[in-house]
Amino acid sequence: MSDVGKIRIRVPANVKPGDVVRVRCLVIHPMERIERDAQGKIIDRNYNYITRVTATYLGKPVVAFDLTQSVSENPAFSFALKATAPGPLTVTFVDTHGGKYEGTANIAFA
Amino acid sequence: MRSVLALPDVRLRRVSLRAVTLAATLAGCALATHDSAPVAPGAWVSRAIPEARGEVRVAADGTRTAVRYKGWTTRDFAAFRTYASDDARPQPPVQKATMPAGVAGDPKKGRALFLDRQKGPCTGCHLVPGADVWPAGNVGPDLSAFADRKLADAYVYQQLWDPRVIYPQTVMPPWGAQRIFTPEELVNLVAYLQTLHGPVPPEADDDRNPFTRRRPTGFGDNLDPTNNPAVIRAEEAQQLWGARGPKGKACADCHPGEPAQAMRGVATRYPRIVAEYGRVMSLEDFLAVHGETTTGRALPSESAANVDVSVMIKMASNGLPVAVDTTSPAARAAIDRGRAAFYRRVGERNHACADCHTPEHGANKFLGGRFLGDVNAGLTRHFPTWRTSQDEIWDMRKRFQWCMTPLGANMLAADAVEYAELELFLTTFDVGKPINAPGIRH
Numbered sequence: 001m002s003d004v005g006k007i008r009i010r011v012p013a014n015v016k017p018g019d020v021v022r023v024r025c026l027v028i029h030p031m032e033r034i035e036r037d038a039q040g041k042i043i044d045r046n047y048n049y050i051t052r053v054t055a056t057y058l059g060k061p062v063v064a065f066d067l068t069q070s071v072s073e074n075p076a077f078s079f080a081l082k083a084t085a086p087g088p089l090t091v092t093f094v095d096t097h098g099g100k101y102e103g104t105a106n107i108a109f110a
Numbered sequence: 111m112r113s114v115l116a117l118p119d120v121r122l123r124r125v126s127l128r129a130v131t132l133a134a135t136l137a138g139c140a141l142a143t144h145d146s147a148p149v150a151p152g153a154w155v156s157r158a159i160p161e162a163r164g165e166v167r168v169a170a171d172g173t174r175t176a177v178r179y180k181g182w183t184t185r186d187f188a189a190f191r192t193y194a195s196d197d198a199r200p201q202p203p204v205q206k207a208t209m210p211a212g213v214a215g216d217p218k219k220g221r222a223l224f225l226d227r228q229k230g231p232c233t234g235c236h237l238v239p240g241a242d243v244w245p246a247g248n249v250g251p252d253l254s255a256f257a258d259r260k261l262a263d264a265y266v267y268q269q270l271w272d273p274r275v276i277y278p279q280t281v282m283p284p285w286g287a288q289r290i291f292t293p294e295e296l297v298n299l300v301a302y303l304q305t306l307h308g309p310v311p312p313e314a315d316d317d318r319n320p321f322t323r324r325r326p327t328g329f330g331d332n333l334d335p336t337n338n339p340a341v342i343r344a345e346e347a348q349q350l351w352g353a354r355g356p357k358g359k360a361c362a363d364c365h366p367g368e369p370a371q372a373m374r375g376v377a378t379r380y381p382r383i384v385a386e387y388g389r390v391m392s393l394e395d396f397l398a399v400h401g402e403t404t405t406g407r408a409l410p411s412e413s414a415a416n417v418d419v420s421v422m423i424k425m426a427s428n429g430l431p432v433a434v435d436t437t438s439p440a441a442r443a444a445i446d447r448g449r450a451a452f453y454r455r456v457g458e459r460n461h462a463c464a465d466c467h468t469p470e471h472g473a474n475k476f477l478g479g480r481f482l483g484d485v486n487a488g489l490t491r492h493f494p495t496w497r498t499s500q501d502e503i504w505d506m507r508k509r510f511q512w513c514m515t516p517l518g519a520n521m522l523a524a525d526a527v528e529y530a531e532l533e534l535f536l537t538t539f540d541v542g543k544p545i546n547a548p549g550i551r552h
Binding site: 003008010024025028074076 | 334342345
């Protein structure tokens with residue numbers, strides 16, 4: 001897991017102006033979880049998981065996910081996006097340690 | 111016979127399957143060290159991780175515990191025939207049986223036994239009425255109106271005890287002859303079956319009925335890293351490619367460039383006969399010995415590193431047609447042995463691979479909720495494959511080992527010659543078809 005923060009964004013090929021496309025994004029992240037002992041007390045661990053995901057398209061925010069608990073190692077998210085104009089789509093992942101990981105995909109029309 | 115190692119008793123209680131981990135770990139400490147000299151077929155020393163070697167531990171009190179993967183059963187099936195080429199035991203003899211007289215069967219108990227997942231379950235292959243029958247399979251006939259056939263109890267009892275008396279080519283296990291069900295239990299089952307009268311009411315849910323159930327549609331693009339975690343694992347394995355092992359060499363020193371170029375087409379030729387080792391080797395088998403002899407880095411079979419690097423190398427051949435050697439005399443002999451293994455009946459249940467994976471029998475039907483693959487379609491070119499149900503990448507050998515357990519046969523070591531030859535036989539059905547790894551399956 002040496003690539004922590006590496007981001008992959010998948011947008012369908014052959015997008016036409018006005019298409020609503022499904023964007024899939026994933027970040028390499030270890031997900032250190034909270035664990036409890038037999039008495040139910042939180043075992044003090046340095047938990048670390050993705051807690052917020054935001055995306056901006058053409059400089060404007062299009063979606064934000066707030067995660068109240070850990071979801072997965074290398075979590076993947078998907079959302080619908082209306083491709084109005086060619087330009088960058090930026091996805092930002094923030095973890096509970098304040099780590100911020102950013103990836104960009106270019107929306108281009110065939 | 112497989113080797114049996116006597117080890118100190120670790121007091122394995124049969125609490126939960128989780129206990130296996132402990133056993134596997136302890137066994138691992140005691141069973142290390144291999145020499146890497148070439149060996150003749152039949153005398154192969156396994157390079158697999160400890161839980162993948164198919165070993166059985168015998169405690170001081172004689173308790174036998176099979177060492178398998180975490181979460182798998184530890185029951186020892188030593189009494190039953192395996193795929194080992196030196197296992198000369200025949201399949202269990204066909205047994206006639208007479209129904210115990212004067213015992214009244216209880217249909218209620220019979221129905222519970224029919225559905226009992228610790229036994230058959232009979233519902234794995236046969237459909238019977240009831241919303242709690244889920245998921246039923248259709249490898250065997252629909253028994254929803256079985257009693258309308260008006261068969262004699264004694265005949266039904268014999269069919270359950272050992273159906274080979276009536277149908278020599280059946281895929282149904284000899285439940286009584288192999289002591290999986292007791293005579294009393296079989297009487298209860300007969301009583302239950304004789305209550306199944308038609309007409310059968312229409313299905314409330316078409317998916318309950320395996321004859322009308324929807325076919326599985328798959329899990330989307332298997333090469334999309336946001337969809338298939340195995341792709342990410344393979345990308346991470348690229349770091350191993352350039353990393354120097356204890357002998358000061360890296361894979362990239364002899365195979366210059368990125369693995370996608372350097373290894374292009376290599377996987378299309380596997381499994382193949384490797385003269386140096388005098389045996390058929392799958393890609394994973396070869397990596398286990400080749401990685402160690404060249405770089406000094408051990409890549410034992412079924413270790414994460416071995417599987418991940420295998421996926422990476424197989425991905426380098428994606429889109430290229432499978433081109434294993436099927437013509438040389440040595441390859442043909444190996445394929446013949448693989449074919450014999452495919453049809454060999456093994457285990458407590460006396461099953462063969464062919465029972466589930468040929469269209470004459472179970473292929474393209476449901477075994478419980480599982481859709482059975484057809485050997486003719488080619489079952490190897492998407493391996494190693496991500497298993498959504500296991501959250502792991504499985505190569506072909508682990509898949510074989512998994513099949514052994516419900517069959518009631520002790521598994522062989524993951525890198526056993528028998529498995530490699532079986533995989534070679536299966537791969538002959540993939541010749542000319544494009545490799546597409548890693549797959550993604552349930």
